[in-house]
Amino acid sequence: DTAVSQTPKYLVTQMGNDKSIKCEQNLGHDTMYWYKQDSKKFLKIMFSYNNKELIINETVPNRFSPKSPDKAHLNLHINSLELGDSAVYFCASRGTDLYGYTFGSGTRLTVV
Amino acid sequence: GNSVTQMEGPVTLSEEAFLTINCTYTATGYPSLFWYVQYPGEGLQLLLKATKADDKGSNKGFEATYRKETTSFHLEKGSVQVSDSAVYFCALSRVGNQFYFGTGTSLTVIP
Numbered sequence: 001d002t003a004v005s006q007t008p009k010y011l012v013t014q015m016g017n018d019k020s021i022k023c024e025q026n027l028g029h030d031t032m033y034w035y036k037q038d039s040k041k042f043l044k045i046m047f048s049y050n051n052k053e054l055i056i057n058e059t060v061p062n063r064f065s066p067k068s069p070d071k072a073h074l075n076l077h078i079n080s081l082e083l084g085d086s087a088v089y090f091c092a093s094r095g096t097d098l099y100g101y102t103f104g105s106g107t108r109l110t111v112v
Numbered sequence: 113g114n115s116v117t118q119m120e121g122p123v124t125l126s127e128e129a130f131l132t133i134n135c136t137y138t139a140t141g142y143p144s145l146f147w148y149v150q151y152p153g154e155g156l157q158l159l160l161k162a163t164k165a166d167d168k169g170s171n172k173g174f175e176a177t178y179r180k181e182t183t184s185f186h187l188e189k190g191s192v193q194v195s196d197s198a199v200y201f202c203a204l205s206r207v208g209n210q211f212y213f214g215t216g217t218s219l220t221v222i223p
Contacts, residue, residue, distance in 0.1 A: 105155045
C-alpha cells in the first residue's frame with residue numbers, strides 16, 4: 001500500500017493549458033503539503049492544509065489553487081500553465097508526532 | 113527565523129570512502145533535526161532524526177549528532193557504497209510547524 005500517492009507521475013502539456021495533480025494519503029495524517037522542486041533540487045513549500053483548512057499559503061502565483069475535499073486528499077490545480085512551472089511537485093503528509101513528513105513520489109510537470 | 117544551510121555539492125567519492133555532509137541551522141527554540149534522502153526519480157525519504165541536543169540519529173550506517181553549541185547536524189558515513197548515490201537534505205522542524213529544508217547535497221559514489 002502506497003502511503004502517499006500522487007497522480008500522474010509525469011505530465012507534459014502545452015503553455016496556457018489547465019491541469020490538475022492529485023494526492024491521496026492513507027496514513028490518517030491531519031496535515032498535507034505541496035512542495036515544488038526546481039531543476040537544482042531546491043524544495044519550496046507552496047501550500048499546507050490541516051484538516052481541510054488552508055494553513056500555509058506561500059507566495060505562489062494565484063494560477064495555483066489547492067483543493068482539499070477531505071483530509072486524505074489534497075489536489076493542486078494550475079491554470080494557464082507557463083514554461084517556468086516546469087518542475088517536480090511533491091505532495092507530503094504529516095501526523096501529530098515529530099517524526100517527519102511522508103512524501104509522495106512526485107509529479108514531473110513539463111510545460112512546452 | 114528558521115533556516116538550514118548545507119554544504120554545496122555535488123560530492124563525488126570512491127566506494128568505501130568516508131562521507132561528511134555539513135549542515136548548520138538557525139532556529140528559535142529547540143527544533144528537531146532530520147536528514148532526508150532522495151534517490152533518483154523518487155520522493156524524499158526520512159533517513160534519520162534527532163529531537164534534542166546531543167541525540168545521535170542513525171540508520172543504514174549513516175549517523176548525525178545534534179550539536180546545540182555549534183548549531184550543527186553533520187551527516188557521516190564511514191564507508192559509502194554506490195547505492196548511496198542520492199541527494200541528501202538536512203531539515204529542521206518544531207512541533208506543529210512546517211519543515212525547513214536545506215538546498216540539498218548531491219552525492220555520487222563511483223566504484
